[in-house]
Amino acid sequence: MIVDYNKLNKKMKGTSVPKPLSGTLSGxxxxxxxxxxxxxxxxxxxxxxxxxxxxxxxxxxxxNPDVIGFDARQALFNSPTVLFLLSRGKNATDKxxxxxPFDEKQNDTADIxxxxxxxxxxxxxxxxxxxxxxxxPNIISSYKLAQLCAKMxxxxxxxxxxxxYFELDWKLEHDRLTCTNAHFASLxxxxxxxxxxxxxxxxQIQFHVCDLPxxxxxxxxxxxxxxxxxxxxxxxKRAGDMIIKFVKPFEKYIN
Amino acid sequence: MIVDYNKLNKKMKGTSVPKPLSGTLSGxxxxxxxxxxxxxxxxxxxxxxxxxxxxxxxxxxxxNPDVIGFDARQALFNSPTVLFLLSRGKNATDKxxxxxPFDEKQNDTADIxxxxxxxxxxxxxxxxxxxxxxxxPNIISSYKLAQLCAKMxxxxxxxxxxxxYFELDWKLEHDRLTCTNAHFASLxxxxxxxxxxxxxxxxQIQFHVCDLPxxxxxxxxxxxxxxxxxxxxxxxKRAGDMIIKFVKPFEKYIN
Numbered sequence: 001m002i003v004d005y006n007k008l009n010k011k012m013k014g015t016s017v018p019k020p021l022s023g024t025l026s027g028x029x030x031x032x033x034x035x036x037x038x039x040x041x042x043x044x045x046x047x048x049x050x051x052x053x054x055x056x057x058x059x060x061x062x063x064n065p066d067v068i069g070f071d072a073r074q075a076l077f078n079s080p081t082v083l084f085l086l087s088r089g090k091n092a093t094d095k096x097x098x099x100x101p102f103d104e105k106q107n108d109t110a111d112i113x114x115x116x117x118x119x120x121x122x123x124x125x126x127x128x129x130x131x132x133x134x135x136x137p138n139i140i141s142s143y144k145l146a147q148l149c150a151k152m153x154x155x156x157x158x159x160x161x162x163x164x165y166f167e168l169d170w171k172l173e174h175d176r177l178t179c180t181n182a183h184f185a186s187l188x189x190x191x192x193x194x195x196x197x198x199x200x201x202x203x204q205i206q207f208h209v210c211d212l213p214x215x216x217x218x219x220x221x222x223x224x225x226x227x228x229x230x231x232x233x234x235x236x237k238r239a240g241d242m243i244i245k246f247v248k249p250f251e252k253y254i255n
Numbered sequence: 256m257i258v259d260y261n262k263l264n265k266k267m268k269g270t271s272v273p274k275p276l277s278g279t280l281s282g283x284x285x286x287x288x289x290x291x292x293x294x295x296x297x298x299x300x301x302x303x304x305x306x307x308x309x310x311x312x313x314x315x316x317x318x319n320p321d322v323i324g325f326d327a328r329q330a331l332f333n334s335p336t337v338l339f340l341l342s343r344g345k346n347a348t349d350k351x352x353x354x355x356p357f358d359e360k361q362n363d364t365a366d367i368x369x370x371x372x373x374x375x376x377x378x379x380x381x382x383x384x385x386x387x388x389x390x391x392p393n394i395i396s397s398y399k400l401a402q403l404c405a406k407m408x409x410x411x412x413x414x415x416x417x418x419x420y421f422e423l424d425w426k427l428e429h430d431r432l433t434c435t436n437a438h439f440a441s442l443x444x445x446x447x448x449x450x451x452x453x454x455x456x457x458x459q460i461q462f463h464v465c466d467l468p469x470x471x472x473x474x475x476x477x478x479x480x481x482x483x484x485x486x487x488x489x490x491x492k493r494a495g496d497m498i499i500k501f502v503k504p505f506e507k508y509i510n
Binding site for chain 1: 398401404405408454455456457458479480483484486487490491493494495497498500501502504505506508509
């Protein structure tokens with residue numbers, strides 16, 4: 001791990017950002033200015049290593065101007081797993097040029113990327129209005145995470161990246177959002193069987209960062225195996241539940 | 256059917272509303288001012304019969320001030336099917352009073368309700384930025400519709416309500432949204448098997464109103480039977496697809 005989250009926590013607590021002019025204060029978008037705030041702070045600590053995901057891709061492709069086209073650009077990643085996590089689609093990658101770089105994309109895996117000595121630290125910022133009780137936010141697609149685990153096993157890549165979450169709690173004070181607290185959790189320090197999959201919400205894993213137990217002590221390889229077991233068990237359960245809830249009660253009407 | 260949608264279409268085309276001050280022009284919320292515009296127009300034509308869903312409930316309960324509590328208030332509806340479509344939950348209904356009436360709710364079934372001679376016309380307004388190609392919007396939960404069809408069959412209620420959709424297409428012109436066209440479709444004029452169910456998006460039926468074929472000519476009773484067949488078939492298919500996509504590929508990693 002590159003970033004010191006305890007230090008980051010102390011830096012953030014008590015800081016404030018202007019209330020967004022547009023939009024309501026409900027929804028996860030409200031705290032977005034904090035995302036930029038955290039990025040600026042990490043960048044201050046690691047100026048050469050801190051990127052937005054799209055910035056990293058623009059940087060990588062710009063440094064290799066002779067490498068053109070999807071396949072060649074994919075090969076610039078020295079890790080198939082990191083490639084899977086960070087790369088864009090074929091069409092977008094084919095079209096990339098210095099004049100037509102990538103822009104921020106809503107469903108990029110990471111908000112912030114810190115890269116050092118071939119280690120990739122993916123950081124996703126979650127913001128939370130402490131005065132409202134909200135559903136846990138979408139964290140990552142459970143299916144994407146299953147594909148990721150399979151790739152880690154296939155390529156025996158267990159130590160070259162991590163996925164971290166940083167939650168900023170805020171409240172509205174005098175037209176500004178003030179950070180009251182912050183919480184850190186690493187996905188791979190959670191017990192895979194604790195991860196809740198909301199199948200109806202695009203199969204997203206959902207949790208509040210502050211509520212995620214960080215009790216997993218075994219190896220990363222073990223983690224991937226346990227997660228895949230969990231995912232497969234939950235997928236089977238959901239398929240069975242669908243029959244019980246959506247098929248059985250209606251069968252008598254359709255003979 | 257109470258409302259004349261051809262007439263409504265002519266009234267709407269070419270009209271404009273101020274661009275919303277907050278929020279972006281992407282997303283379905285952008286056209287929301289048109290929703291109010293359509294409501295005002297229908298209300299002009301049927302002043303005593305046109306309601307917001309919450310207004311209708313407030314009106315019904317206000318006219319029966321001695322009827323108190325969930326069960327008694329539920330009994331005010333003379334139709335179990337309409338009750339299922341329009342009523343709020345137990346807690347909210349228990350708490351209702353003249354001083355604490357219902358307010359608009361995001362997931363109410365209808366935007367507009369026209370009630371005449373014990374016939375309920377539910378109208379949902381969909382607005383669409385014609386300059387952006389967007390995913391078809393959420394229409395109604397496929398599960399809720401299945402429950403509705405079962406209730407219709409159980410209570411032999413096939414003729415006392417309908418569910419209609421009215422799409423307003425708009426574009427941004429000089430800081431105003433101008434309605435370029437409008438489209439009408441009735442849910443029960445669509446062939447049930449044409450209804451696309453997006454299981455990952457909260458099991459919502461999704462379509463653009465302008466694209467919904469209105470080719471169903473049989474009885475409403477037949478419609479409910481065909482829809483339940485469609486729903487059950489699709490639920491079984493989704494359960495099977497989940498095993499193929501989310502279980503099989505990962506089994507080799509987990510024993």
